[in-house]
Amino acid sequence: MSGKPSKLTGFLLVIIGASCWGIGGAVSQRLFQEHDVSVDWLVTVRLLTAGILLLVIQSLLKDRSQVGAVWKNRHTAVPLIIFGLLGMLAVQYTYMASINYGNAAVATLLQYLAPVMIIFYLLMRRLTVLNGKDIITVALALTGCFFLLTNGSLSALAVPPPAIIWGVLSGAALAFYTLYAIPLLRGFDSLVIVGWAMVIGGAALSFVHPPWAVNLTAFTGEMYVYLIFVVIFGTMLAFWFYIESLQSLKPQETSLLGSLEPLSAVFTVVLWLGEPFGGFQWFGTACIIAMTFLLAFEKKAASAPAESKAL
Template sequence: MNRRKGLFLVITGAIFWGIGGTVAQKLFHQYAINVNWLVTIRLLIAGPLLLTIQFFGKDPSQILGVWKSKRTAVPLIIFGLLGMLAVQYTYMASIKHGNAAVATLLQYLAPVMIIIYLILRKQSVLTRKDLITVSLALAGCFFLLTNGSISQLSVSALAIVWGILSGIALAFYTLYAVPLLKQYDSLVIVGWAMIIGGFAMSLIHSPWQLDYKSLTLEAYLYLIFVIVFGTMIAFWFYIESLQSLSPKESSFLGSIEPLAAVLTTVFWLRESFGIFQWFGTACIIGMIVLLALNKDSSSKSTQQSKIKKSLKVS
């Protein structure tokens, strides 16, 4: 049951994440929303909402309890800045300077980075299943987002740099959260991380630096979706999935995000969907089925235990 819950959480979170990226692109291009402002406001609103859910639905003592020891407070600050804020900003910046498709494709280099990291730390060995899963994930993302044409990746150098940094940030975000989640609920960790990241960004771009009267009702609805579904629920579900899935599995299953982004583009923006993109869809679904049918739960639990013991912050 825990594994099924983890699969549901990471897939649902990835879908909201993907759609949120598409909606954010519309806000950038159609309504000229500033990237710094959007990152700031979504974190400062979503973070307190998560802590509110924790206060009324779970153990409220954890909200302040996480700050009582340097062994958790310092890692939480690092996670908020180098994990949460880094993932948010780099991804949005890549969208702003390029498009959601290229940004998502580059971000999903993260599973490969995680595998390399685990192998270098001798916490995992490269298996045939890993090779198949990596191949399906990368091929799926490539064909989904390019329709088989390299020329469609012709974006600015800034978009590529921010996209690669987004992949690095997502890998760090996935791995670094594990030891914190061993001690505190995901709502507490994600909520505070958002507040930390949002406060840091507010020093660069204040949340009130926007002409609110110039925005239409449609723009406000898009903002609400990006903040609530594309940020709060997406990140919460993704982090919560790490309670029952390994970081590598959560990262792979999160690759459904580009599928959600492409389908949103097809049915919402009415853009064409080529045969190579359908092939990419099949690759992503095949990858998800491969992971979902994995019965080697004992091996997974052992790997998780090793990761939790070795990823400690002094």
């Protein structure tokens, strides 16, 4: 894409990108739970393929020199490796593991606890003070999680405990990912940072589950379609479209429309996969979505954290 897209194009890009993210989680769930695809293998393939494609896009359509320049200074190379392992790989793996043990809707919504975790981190570091908006944000997140995970019952959880644990860890990983990426994104295009982070994370996980260590002959045509959707549409295109939308939209607008990700995940899981979703869980979902709307209108919204979104 060359030149600055129109505002209408920007809206379409972020809507498509956010929707692909959410739907990609549901498609991954189907691969895990109905086709016995390994979480380790899918995350490895997803990161390596999408990361390489993003770097190719950067080389062809943007500043090619940045692809190699990020490695020429240890002050950027070392943080990039840390970001790739503790940020990108951690976010992707915990998110997928939560989907594997539960479902994409709950995993996506639990990941949206990241802003609340960031608030608590900044408070502990005394980098901010608690205000009324923060209190409402935390209250919405905690209320939403309670109803999402219990469906209003205090006697039993509506979601398997492993899915909850991995989902909360995914939120924590996303909080680290968002904060740690800011200095890197100030010096380089987001496609460069996220592309290399995906390659680093995928390469590291290759030692656990090499991408070639799979019986592809056992894959059906349906599985190949799902795999292509997860890697291309649910990862590479989703992130690229989201970033491109920032050229014509305000960060607040992009963040607001980005809330379509959990909505698309919930509706895809319920309508396509037929997962049961209780009335109180819908209420919990509404609370978490309301929290994202509240954050989207934050006056101090910064473009760097918005640009670091890549699920």
